[in-house]
Amino acid sequence: MQIFDDNYSFLKENRNAELVLYSVKGGREEQQDCSGYEIADDRLMAVICDGMGGENDGKKASNTAVGEFLNQYLLSENDGKPDDFFEKAIVSANSAICSFTDKNGNMVCAGTTVVCILIADGLLRWASVGDSRLYILRDNELVQATTDHNYALSLSEQLKNGNIDRQTYETEMLQGDGLTSFLGVGREMQVDINVRGIPLHSGDRILMTTDGLYKLVSDEEINRILTNFKNIGEAVQALEMKASHGALKKRTVRDNMTIALVNIK
Template sequence: MTEEQNVIFDDWRTGKKYEVSVFSGIGKRESQQDCAYVAANDSSVFAVLCDGMGGMNGGQIASHTAVEAFLEHYQYKSSEPEWMKQAVLNTDDYIYRIRDEEGKLLRAGTTLVAVTLNKSELKWVSVGDSRLYVYRQGELIQATTDHSYFAQIRSQHEDGELTDEEYLNLRREGDGLLSFIGMGGIRMMDFNDKPVQLMAGDTLLICSDGLWKTLQADQLQEILNNCESVDTVTQEMNRRIGLLDRKDQDNYTYILIKVMEE
């Protein structure tokens, strides 16, 4: 995977069990720091998406390296129990140890969200604020948790631990990540211990924050409600991002996987 090639889709499908579509845009940024890989055949789908962070090209290096490292674990370790957890820990350590041309630690990082579908059984892992949504019967549900400062204080506010005034004051301090790949010790990780059985018609949306911070959940749900195929969904999402034409539009990458047959 080269720096210019930030998305790869290895498609070995011959049947119609899964519909799969992938899209990536650079937005208004000077470089593309999102990276994704998808592989699909007639019985399974594997997808991993990373959103890099770091000065100069550090984020790009981190996201590309993380995707490649996670893919290697999938290829050689996926038959082992809890391989996804171990893949996250090993990838984090590997990214943390990357050094620049002067021999100093690169100090770059990346979010990561990965899914496996095997005979419609879903497993996932995520670190950071790239997201996995499940769309079922007209409703879009966020399956992963954002490992961010904003998500933490929002949860505390909803639980009554913070007053309205405290919450608003804390929101002004920004929205940094509390856990990411490359920090040298994962603080938080989302992982489903038991596979989730998907049904015909269920659709997965895997995306970087460049999508969900631009199009709200109700907008994404509306698009999924009104588009018949995942290809038309990806096109409509990209069209709406283009119409907004935000000056600070981040890189955005998203993967859609629809189960056609149980």
């Protein structure tokens, strides 16, 4: 089991895939992202979380969630059902974070997003809660496989159904980044799970990332970088440089950013 919550960069591989994990704290005082992975000859599991909460609670939430996902995955492997852990991991992680209390025994408001993948038997399976994303690149086309569980999604659905008008939609979209689902206290969770899996092809690339990347780098730029850089370590470095430049251009404080990039052999 491997869990990481500080700045890091490294590459692992098995006979089917290469994995690069990369994280930077950015301009924040604390790294509240966390990630982990398990890799064997014929399978790869990776998970990324983006925590939220003061007094180290966001960091604790993301670390807790990553640990629960890794534990549930290992238990499922022992049971011979390695693709049957997503739902159990979400429930156990949510329960653990909801049980956080301060030194006085009061409930702590903390939470985290999560996106997790399993690559096994030639298939990609995944689960997500929140707005950390999963992208799939195939034949130079980048597709976001997960849904952002945020206020913008809710507003788009309300507009589509005629429950709000265009003016209200555009006004409320100023708060569109607000999460409507995450692991932790105070929300009814929206969950995306794909356990049937999609077949993978040689040359496919799978990108998992917290919002510290895609809020600074457009999907078009991500596509261009993943397509043009054949070495995935160099691709991740290019994404980091683009995000750093994006923060300077927008004159904004860099958020935590964590990336997992997988190349299918």
